[in-house]
Structures are given as structure tokens and as C-alpha cells.
Amino acid sequence: MxxxxxxxxxxxxxxxxxxxxxxxxxxxxxxxxxxxxxxxxxxxxxxxxxxxxxxxxxxxxxxxxxxxxxxxxxxxxxxxxxxxxxxxxNPQGYPAERPVEEVYTEPYNTSSALSALYIRNLRFIDESRDHILNGGESSKIIFEIMNEGSETAYNVIPSVTEISGVKQIHISPSILVEQILPGNGVKYTATVSVGKRVKNGTATFRIAVTDTHGQIYDRQEFTLETAR
Known part of the structure; x- marks a missing residue:
């Protein structure tokens, strides 16, 4: 006891x-x-x-x-x-989740991967087919971006801008192309709308290939007449 x-x-x-x-x-x-x-x-x-x-x-x-x-x-x-x-x-014993910023990392682009990109087959198509930006008219700028290098290019941005400062011209926003494999390419189409109050003159467009930081790797420019 x-x-x-x-x-x-x-x-x-x-x-x-x-x-x-x-x-x-x-x-x-x-x-x-x-x-x-x-x-x-x-x-x-x-x-x-x-x-x-x-x-x-x-x-x-x-x-x-x-x-x-x-x-x-x-x-x-x-x-x-x-x-x-x-x-x-964590009742099931699974590994704890990590914040998104710790999990995702943007694919790395070497300078050669983006430098190997180039523009080809640039075309302008307007409704009247006269190659003039008429007031109230809608048109398209079409081109291809090709990768002639040996590396995959990531996060490529096709860019279309009007650089002469003409008002009444509106361009559709750019999109992000996640990747372009070596020897391959993508076709890009931008829509250009002209306001009815556009003045007679000329408008200069710049077609470019950029990365997410705005660095330009290839570009072409052309000028079109504008008419009210």
C-alpha cells in the first residue's frame, strides 16, 4: 500500500x-x-x-x-x-505553403535570347484600302516576331506606338507573349482607330519588340497620311 x-x-x-x-x-x-x-x-x-x-x-x-x-x-x-x-x-502533415513571391521566379532571359528576335512581314490594312488614316476609320497593323537564335525567349512584348504626337489615333494595348521557341515565331495584330476630328497630315508608327522593362531589341518605323 x-x-x-x-x-x-x-x-x-x-x-x-x-x-x-x-x-x-x-x-x-x-x-x-x-x-x-x-x-x-x-x-x-x-x-x-x-x-x-x-x-x-x-x-x-x-x-x-x-x-x-x-x-x-x-x-x-x-x-x-x-x-x-x-x-x-497543418493537420495532415503536409509541407507548409510558401508565399507566392517566394515560389514564382520570372524565367531568365539572356541577352542573346532577346537579341535574336526580329520583325518580319509588316503589313497595314485599312477599311478603304487606300493606306490613309481617314477620320472614323478602323485599321490593323500586322507583323510577325521570329526567334532565329538557339535559346527560348521569355516574356516578349510586341509594341505599336504613334511617335509623332498626332491626336485622335487610338491603338489597342500590347499583350505579353510568354515564350518564343528557337526557330519559331508569333503573329501579332494591333487595331488602330482614328477619331472623326483627326487633322490632315501624317502619322509615324513605331513597331518594336521589347521586354518587360521596355528595352527595345528590334524595331521598324513607317509613316501614313491622315485625312479628315
Whole structure:
């Protein structure tokens, strides 16, 4: 009996030795110890009795109670142990997700990859087919960007701009071409709309191939008449 009392005192110290242990965890430890003591004592008594009679039963019950007390307390404490923040936020144990900026990196372009791009088959098509930008008319500028190098060019921007400052001319915004493989190309079409109040004169257009930083790698320019 003295050994049982000592074991229970040890469990109490385990349950109360840390001031941050929650009450429900303390109750689970003590409850587990009590259940373990009863089960251990019963099993120990049966085993002792089968081997050494009533004295063996008494001794086996005492030893079983001590072992059951410690085992029950350990199990109760483990079941109620607080989980870490990482485990609570990631119950399946999968690797934690990283921010997008840490995962994505823009493909690297060498200078030779972009320098190998060139413009070809430049065409201008207007509604009247007279190659004049008439007021209220819509037209198209079409060209191809080819990659004659041995490396893939990434994040290519076809650019069409009016550089002479003529008003009433509106050009569709540029798009991003994710990649152009070696020996391949893309066809690009820009829409040009002319306002009805355009003045008679000329407009100069620049067709260019740029990267995401605006660096130009190939360009062509041409001039068209404007008419009200």
C-alpha cells in the first residue's frame, strides 16, 4: 500500500509541476492513473494468485497497481498534450505553403535570347484600302516576331506606338507573349482607330519588340497620311 501511495504522489507532482498545464489535462492524468491502478491491480492479483497463492495475489496486485498507475497517467497526459501551432495549422502533415513571391521566379532571359528576335512581314490594312488614316476609320497593323537564335525567349512584348504626337489615333494595348521557341515565331495584330476630328497630315508608327522593362531589341518605323 505504501508503494501505491508513493506512485499516486508522483502522478500528482507530474500533473501539477507545471503552472501552464490546463485543468482538463490534469484531470485526464489523474483519471488515467486511477483506471490504470485498478486494471493493473486486478491483473497483477490474478497472475500472483495463479503462481504463489493468496500471498502472491496480494503482492502481484500491489505491483500491478503501481505499474498501472504510472502507465495510465502517461497515457492520459499524452492524449491531452497540447499540439504545436504548426501541427494545428497543418493537420495532415503536409509541407507548409510558401508565399507566392517566394515560389514564382520570372524565367531568365539572356541577352542573346532577346537579341535574336526580329520583325518580319509588316503589313497595314485599312477599311478603304487606300493606306490613309481617314477620320472614323478602323485599321490593323500586322507583323510577325521570329526567334532565329538557339535559346527560348521569355516574356516578349510586341509594341505599336504613334511617335509623332498626332491626336485622335487610338491603338489597342500590347499583350505579353510568354515564350518564343528557337526557330519559331508569333503573329501579332494591333487595331488602330482614328477619331472623326483627326487633322490632315501624317502619322509615324513605331513597331518594336521589347521586354518587360521596355528595352527595345528590334524595331521598324513607317509613316501614313491622315485625312479628315
Amino acid at each position: 505504501r508503494r501505491i501511495v508513493i506512485a499516486l504522489l508522483g502522478v500528482s507532482l507530474l500533473a501539477g509541476g507545471c503552472g501552464t498545464i490546463q485543468p482538463e489535462r490534469t484531470g485526464a492524468i489523474v483519471g488515467g492513473a486511477a483506471i490504470g491502478s485498478n486494471v493493473g491491480g486486478a491483473i497483477g492479483g490474478l497472475v500472483g494468485d495463479s503462481r504463489h497463492g493468496w500471498r502472491g495475489s496480494y503482492r502481484g496486485s500491489a505491483i500491478g497497481s503501481i505499474i498501472g498507475t504510472l502507465a495510465g497517467a502517461a497515457i492520459g497526459g499524452a492524449l491531452t498534450a497540447p499540439k504545436s501551432r504548426e501541427a494545428e495549422g
